[in-house]
Amino acid sequence: MSTLGPWAATTARLLLGGVLVAAGAVKLPDPAAAERAVRAYRLLPEALVGPVAFGLPVVEIAVGLALLAGVAVRGAALASAALMAVFVTAVGSAWARGLQIDCGCFGGGGQVAPGQTAYPGEVARDVGLLLVSLALARWPASRLALGGRAETELADVR
Amino acid sequence: MSGETKREAARQRIAAKRAAEAAAAAAAARRRRTVVGGVVAAVLLVVVLVVVVAVQTHRTSTSADAAAPAGTSGNGYVFTVGRADAPVTVDLYEDFQCPNCKALEDSTGSTIDDLVTAGTAQVRYHGMAFLDTDANDDYSTRALNAAAVVADTAGTEAYQRFHDLLFANQPAEGGSGLTDDQLVDYAAQAGASGQTVTTDIDDLVFGEWVTGAEDQASKDGVTGTPTVLVDGEKLTDLSPAGLTAAVSAAQQ
Numbered sequence: 001m002s003t004l005g006p007w008a009a010t011t012a013r014l015l016l017g018g019v020l021v022a023a024g025a026v027k028l029p030d031p032a033a034a035e036r037a038v039r040a041y042r043l044l045p046e047a048l049v050g051p052v053a054f055g056l057p058v059v060e061i062a063v064g065l066a067l068l069a070g071v072a073v074r075g076a077a078l079a080s081a082a083l084m085a086v087f088v089t090a091v092g093s094a095w096a097r098g099l100q101i102d103c104g105c106f107g108g109g110g111q112v113a114p115g116q117t118a119y120p121g122e123v124a125r126d127v128g129l130l131l132v133s134l135a136l137a138r139w140p141a142s143r144l145a146l147g148g149r150a151e152t153e154l155a156d157v158r
Numbered sequence: 159m160s161g162e163t164k165r166e167a168a169r170q171r172i173a174a175k176r177a178a179e180a181a182a183a184a185a186a187a188r189r190r191r192t193v194v195g196g197v198v199a200a201v202l203l204v205v206v207l208v209v210v211v212a213v214q215t216h217r218t219s220t221s222a223d224a225a226a227p228a229g230t231s232g233n234g235y236v237f238t239v240g241r242a243d244a245p246v247t248v249d250l251y252e253d254f255q256c257p258n259c260k261a262l263e264d265s266t267g268s269t270i271d272d273l274v275t276a277g278t279a280q281v282r283y284h285g286m287a288f289l290d291t292d293a294n295d296d297y298s299t300r301a302l303n304a305a306a307v308v309a310d311t312a313g314t315e316a317y318q319r320f321h322d323l324l325f326a327n328q329p330a331e332g333g334s335g336l337t338d339d340q341l342v343d344y345a346a347q348a349g350a351s352g353q354t355v356t357t358d359i360d361d362l363v364f365g366e367w368v369t370g371a372e373d374q375a376s377k378d379g380v381t382g383t384p385t386v387l388v389d390g391e392k393l394t395d396l397s398p399a400g401l402t403a404a405v406s407a408a409q410q
Binding site: 028031032034035036039040042046050051053054055057058059062072099100101110112 | 196199203206207210211214215217218288369372373376377379381382
């Protein structure tokens with residue numbers, strides 16, 4: 001493996017970590033909007049809407065911070081891939097059912113006017129991030145990581 | 159083999175064994191640290207999750223003493239006009255800033271009002287407010303608050319008149335919205351005037367109620383406006399003919 005691999009993994013970590021932390025952080029200031037965004041998918045019973053709407057940003061931020069810091073990179077990358085898979089499925093199902101909603105990926109969300117939906121772009125972005133997550137889980141060794149585990153993996157690479 | 163070489167070989171074996179033991183101990187310690195770190199991180203994550211969910215739940219629960227307008231029916235977010243014994247119920251979910259709602263009101267609004275007057279339909283108005291922007295100074299919320307003030311002061315028929323006035327004079331989407339003064343003027347035209355009406359509109363007295371109304375619409379499964387239900391069935395043809403046909407069918 002070339003010496004560029006670990007730097008590519010670092011880039012992937014910073015990209016995924018940055019996106020996840022940003023996406024989580026913007027959902028915290030307006031919890032009512034977060035609830036409406038989750039409810040608008042019409043996938044969850046009302047009792048689960050609140051916990052998911054409020055818990056999801058915490059998970060996003062936790063996974064994102066682990067990736068940014070470079071701690072438990074493989075686990076965090078798998079968690080990130082799982083999150084992206086859930087998002088793709090949810091947005092795809094909203095699209096397939098003809099709902100007119102914003103994905104609420106970066107705050108906001110809920111219903112939008114007809115013609116204001118952006119499903120292709122939202123799905124394409126999340127699929128892209130899903131592939132980056134999977135690649136990072138396959139080759140987690142990276143530069144500028146705090147976690148000790150990655151250092152030994154890096155040693156194997158060299 | 160001399161005694162010297164034997165001792166040397168024994169020393170080497172012992173050194174190699176000690177090195178292996180040290181490496182195993184270090185690996186075990188590393189595993190322990192990983193496990194302990196993982197458990198601590200997991201516990202921390204769960205604690206943060208629980209705290210955040212609790213805090214956000216508290217933040218979203220509408221306080222019991224939030225001001226609610228008089229004259230609502232059902233769940234407290236509906237204004238009903240028309241005879242209680244009307245054979246058909248029409249539910250309208252609208253945002254005062256929504257252009258498609260204005261299109262509905264322009265084409266079919268008079269048909270709706272006629273059905274109410276004839277005693278054929280009872281109309282249930284569900285206000286929504288999701289088109290707030292900085293540019294329109296949260297017009298959707300201000301307009302629905304003003305409508306609630308009108309109903310609170312002068313009853314649901316005044317609400318209906320105010321509702322018709324606001325759609326007839328809907329500000330352009332992306333514009334600055336109607337001013338509070340303009341809302342007060344239309345409220346007076348609809349039959350609600352006085353100093354209380356002015357201050358209640360200016361002070362957004364039912365602001366929290368508006369948030370609750372928006373949540374209620376989302377709980378009702380409404381994800382777009384306008385949404386028209388005829389006896390609970392979603393109407394797809396929103397033309398006067400479409401509505402009349404659906405109402406006739408519901409009467410059968």
